[in-house]
Amino acid sequence: MSSSAIAIDLPTERIVNNKLTDKKLPGDLAMWFFILAELTVFAIFFIGFAVSEQLNIEIFAQGKAQLHQTSGLINTIALITSSFFVALALSAMHKSQAKKAVFLILVAKVFALIYISVKIWEYFSLFEQGITIETNTFFTLYFLITAFHLMHVLLGMVILSFIAHSAWHNKYQSKDLSGFEAGASYWHMVDLLWIVLFPLIYVI
């Protein structure tokens, strides 16, 4: 490769790879831009929630008291554990253990299903009390933010299914797992968002 070719490739390549230290961004750039976009949207939601709370302190305090903190705790543990198994799956892929990785992804999805089940139970529990998205500002934001996050969990499960399917059919090479890493990174983003969401909406 000529030095001029290296000079042309380097700026873009530096964004993804740092040749001096062999550090590589896991996954692919497109997924990371998508992740950054999602994080930005949720940042706006989180800040908006915090500001609304300061303008409606009593309504928010009453609203939080009506939430099931235990279900929020279960969901946090479920998502963290799910994320953990996805990290283990990637580790297995690095060792060229694709079938093991698929099994670990399935375990991760079981924990995700626990999250989804508890979340749906929580929603219906509130509906039974006559609480809906129109009840007050707190519950409008509660349903909007948590439902939006739930949609990301569902999309994440589709992505996990896709990477598991690809891994099962040996579509990844141990030296190039960018597709698998991208899917795993998206799932960890979903977990990361809940890490902020849970204390903000349920605890503080």
Added chain:
Amino acid sequence: MQNDKTLKHAISSWLLLIALTIISIFLTNFIENRSVYIISALLIVIVKGQQIVDVFMELNKAPRFWRLLLLSYIVLIPLIIAIIYLV
């Protein structure tokens, strides 16, 4: 060898995340001052976020720009929330 180290790191991180989650629920039992409580809860968020960014997302092995970008998110958002609640 590197993968075993990564595996042990992931397990330690998971245990820390679970422990911090449980601690955050019981914080009100230990901290009466609301400002201290909020700061403590949000500090826990930052530590948990750092574990997910560095260990689960493996950005501790990524180019510094990306690692700092994600870490700054997990520091900045709780910081902004703390300012909104406390100021």
